[in-house]
Each structure stands twice: as structure tokens, then as C-alpha cells.
Amino acid sequence: MDEIINSQGFETLCIHGGHKTESNHAHLTPIYASSTYTFDSAEHGAALFSGKEKGYIYGRFGNPTINEAEERIALMEAYGLKDRQGKPLLLKAILHSSGMAAITTMLLSNVKTGDKVITHHSLYGGTQEMMDKVLPALGITAIQIDFKDPGKVEETLKAHEGSLALMYLETPANPTLQCVDIEHLASMGKEYGLTVCVDNTFATPYLQQPFKYDVDFVMHSTTKFLNGHGTAIGGIVIGRDIEKMNTKVTKTHRLLGNNSNAFEAFLLTNGLRTFPIRMERHCSNAEQVAAYLAQHPKVEKVNYLGLSSHPDHELAKRQMKHAGAMMSFELKGGYDAGVKFIDNLELCVSATSLGTCDTLISHPASTSHVVVPAEKRLEFGITDGLIRMSVGIETVTDIINDLEQAIN
Numbered sequence: 001m002d003e004i005i006n007s008q009g010f011e012t013l014c015i016h017g018g019h020k021t022e023s024n025h026a027h028l029t030p031i032y033a034s035s036t037y038t039f040d041s042a043e044h045g046a047a048l049f050s051g052k053e054k055g056y057i058y059g060r061f062g063n064p065t066i067n068e069a070e071e072r073i074a075l076m077e078a079y080g081l082k083d084r085q086g087k088p089l090l091l092k093a094i095l096h097s098s099g100m101a102a103i104t105t106m107l108l109s110n111v112k113t114g115d116k117v118i119t120h121h122s123l124y125g126g127t128q129e130m131m132d133k134v135l136p137a138l139g140i141t142a143i144q145i146d147f148k149d150p151g152k153v154e155e156t157l158k159a160h161e162g163s164l165a166l167m168y169l170e171t172p173a174n175p176t177l178q179c180v181d182i183e184h185l186a187s188m189g190k191e192y193g194l195t196v197c198v199d200n201t202f203a204t205p206y207l208q209q210p211f212k213y214d215v216d217f218v219m220h221s222t223t224k225f226l227n228g229h230g231t232a233i234g235g236i237v238i239g240r241d242i243e244k245m246n247t248k249v250t251k252t253h254r255l256l257g258n259n260s261n262a263f264e265a266f267l268l269t270n271g272l273r274t275f276p277i278r279m280e281r282h283c284s285n286a287e288q289v290a291a292y293l294a295q296h297p298k299v300e301k302v303n304y305l306g307l308s309s310h311p312d313h314e315l316a317k318r319q320m321k322h323a324g325a326m327m328s329f330e331l332k333g334g335y336d337a338g339v340k341f342i343d344n345l346e347l348c349v350s351a352t353s354l355g356t357c358d359t360l361i362s363h364p365a366s367t368s369h370v371v372v373p374a375e376k377r378l379e380f381g382i383t384d385g386l387i388r389m390s391v392g393i394e395t396v397t398d399i400i401n402d403l404e405q406a407i408n
């Protein structure tokens with residue numbers, strides 16, 4: 001089954017991947033609203049619990065609606081890739097209640113008290129807070145350095161050899177869109193025996209497949225482009241070490257109670273069916289919006305990976321299929337101009353989050369990154385006037401017309 005699916009096109013896989021014929025022949029996998037699953041006999045129950053037999057046990061451990069989303073996303077991340085033996089890459093995914101839950105499971109199943117994590121500047125605000133507060137409280141140190149400086153990375157890896165356990169990448173990063181070189185960093189991390197993981201939320205498996213490189217885990221906030229309609233919060237951890245996914249990662253996910261639920265998994269799976277065509281439109285709209293903003297006299301700066309002015313333009317071209325749908329920009333007039341602009345919007349929606357069909361605009365300094373101290377925000381390039389935009393799939397001229405009237 002996996003081999004047949006791997007030989008199919010990506011769009012086909014986004015619609016059919018992971019689907020199993022349902023006993024009542026429902027076209028779509030139903031929302032399994034059942035907290036527990038029955039055993040045929042005591043022996044059957046024991047076989048399920050011991051793992052000798054496959055099947056559903058208890059809602060916190062998973063259910064068929066959740067499983068379909070997991071299998072589909074694992075196939076999407078593995079699409080067209082081979083393992084070290086040249087066979088189609090097999091990945092295992094576990095759906096979570098949120099992107100943060102997925103990141104927490106991945107971290108806590110890979111690091112312990114006394115370990116160190118190495119990461120870069122500019123991470124999603126919630127992840128940054130994990131590095132600053134949650135990990136240190138557990139006796140785990142997060143070392144945050146500039147991953148654009150290979151000499152510094154090498155020096156840090158050497159200096160902390162033995163205590164460093166994990167390398168954490170987020171590329172492109174929220175909200176600065178800074179990209180880091182996954183191939184190079186993963187190979188450096190592996191040289192020092194680290195577990196390497198990538199938050200692939202902004203790029204999605206349509207634009208970037210970190211498992212092409214020597215990466216162990218990929219995480220997503222499925223709340224964003226994968227769901228695409230803003231209907232459900234979710235997250236996913238995908239891993240190449242199936243044994244570790246089935247044991248340590250599964251255990252941590254279950255014990256933390258980080259499970260998704262059937263309703264939100266259904267909404268996610270439904271969103272995946274249109275994911276590739278949405279991504280194409282998101283990206284082409286974003287290119288046109290970025291070109292419009294870049295020539296606007298009232299716009300100070302546009303951060304978009306598709307513009308040659310972005311410092312990571314060449315790197316993004318190398319490791320991503322398109323430049324994506326996320327951008328940020330600064331209006332001349334700083335904070336006040338930014339706030340006024342947001343209040344003037346008529347079509348584009350002022351809201352946090354990203355990756356929905358409609359264009360979402362936010363102000364990171366007062367919302368998603370408000371918990372990050374001001375000096376750290378500035379160090380990461382998140383100025384007070386920075387506006388973040390997730391370009392939707394509306395008619396592009398309507399998006400541009402709304403921006404134009406709001407700026408003016």
C-alpha cells in the first residue's frame with residue numbers, strides 16, 4: 001500500500017493518502033466520537049496493550065480519524081524521498097492538540113535534565129518562551145546563537161560537546177522569515193551526535209522537505225497551512241526512527257495528554273485535500289503582493305523570501321520550491337503608522353495565526369511576540385512597526401486594493 005501511494009502524485013496523495021475503507025463504506029473517514037474501544041476478549045485486550053496486535057484502545061492513544069491525518073502527513077513529508085538503503089522513505093507521524101504540544105513532546109522525548117539544546121535567533125514566540133523558561137526550569141539549557149555564522153556554530157558545538165543533545169531549527173522563522181541552511185546545519189549537528197529537528201510550519205511539505213537532509217524530526221503547527229481554513233488547532237511530530245516514534249515519542253505524547261481529537265483531525269484531513277492547489281495560489285498571490293509593497297513609497301522595507309533584496313533569497317531558492325505566502329513589512333512612520341494601517345483594513349483580516357484562505361495581518365510586537373523582551377525582539381529583527389502578513393487565496397487585486405486604501 002505504501003509503495004503504491006509513494007508512486008502516486010503529491011496532489012493524489014493529499015486526497016487519498018492514509019485513507020482506509022470504512023466498515024459502513026462512508027466516503028470520508030467519519031469523526032470517531034468514542035473515548036474508548038471494545039475488546040473481543042480479555043486475550044484481545046492484552047494483545048492490544050502489549051502491542052502484539054494492532055488496533056485502537058483508548059481515545060488518548062489515537063483513533064481512526066486521527067490516524068488518517070497522521071498517515072497522510074507522514075506520506076506528504078516523505079514524498080519522493082528515499083531512505084539510506086535507497087527504499088521509499090517511511091516516516092511515522094503523531095497528531096497533537098497543537099503545534100506547541102507537538103514541540104513539547106518532541107523536546108521532552110529527546111532531552112533530559114543536564115542536557116543542552118542548540119538553536120538560533122528568531123523563533124516563534126511560544127517556542128522562544130519554551131527555550132527561555134520551560135527548559136531551564138527542567139535543568140535543560142538552551143544555547144541560542146547566530147546559525148548564519150558557521151564558525152560560531154562549529155565553535156559552540158565543540159565547546160559543549162557531550163552535553164549538547166539536540167539542534168532545533170525553525171526555517172523560515174516566524175515572523176522574520178530568516179532561513180537557516182538545513183543541509184549544512186543538520187550535517188554539523190550529526191557530526192556531534194545531536195538529534196536534529198525542524199519546525200516546518202511556514203514552509204509546509206509542499207515547499208520544503210527537511211527529511212531530504214539528515215534530520216530526525218519535523219514538527220508542524222497544523223493549525224496553519226495544512227488545515228488551511230482556520231477551523232482547528234493542531235500539531236504534528238513526524239520522525240524517521242520508527243522504533244523511537246513507537247516507543248519514547250508515543251509514550252511522551254500519551255503521558256502528557258497531548259492528543260488531538262477526532263473532530264479537529266477530521267477538519268485537518270479535509271483541509272489537506274485542497275492543500276497543494278491552495279499553496280500554489282498562496283505563493284503566486286504573495287509574489288504579486290510583495291512586488292506591489294516593495295515599490296510603494298510609504299513602505300520602508302519588505303521581508304519576503306521571493307525578493308532578491310531578502311538576505312536569504314538564494315538559500316530559500318535552494319531549499320524551498322517557492323518563497324511561500326508569509327511576509328513582513330515596515331511602514332514609514334513606525335509603530336503609529338502600523339497600528340493605523342491595521343485599523344484601516346477592510347478585506348484583509350486583523351488576527352493572529354496564519355495560513356488560512358483569507359489574508360491575515362498581525363502586529364508581532366504587540367501580539368505573538370509580546371512575551372519576548374523588547375531588546376531580544378529587536379535583536380531578532382522584530383521592530384515595533386513590523387507588520388506580518390499571511391497572504392490568502394482571494395483575488396490578488398482585491399488584496400492589493402485593500403492594502404493600498406489602508407496604507408493611504
Ligand SMILES: Cc1ncc(COP(=O)(O)O)c(C=O)c1O
Pocket residue numbers: 098099100101124126170174199201202220221222223233234235353
Ligand atoms: C512556526 C510556528 N511553530 C509553532 C507554532 C505553535 O502552533 P500552535 O499555535 O498550533 O500551538 C506556531 C504558531 O503560530 C508557529 O508559527
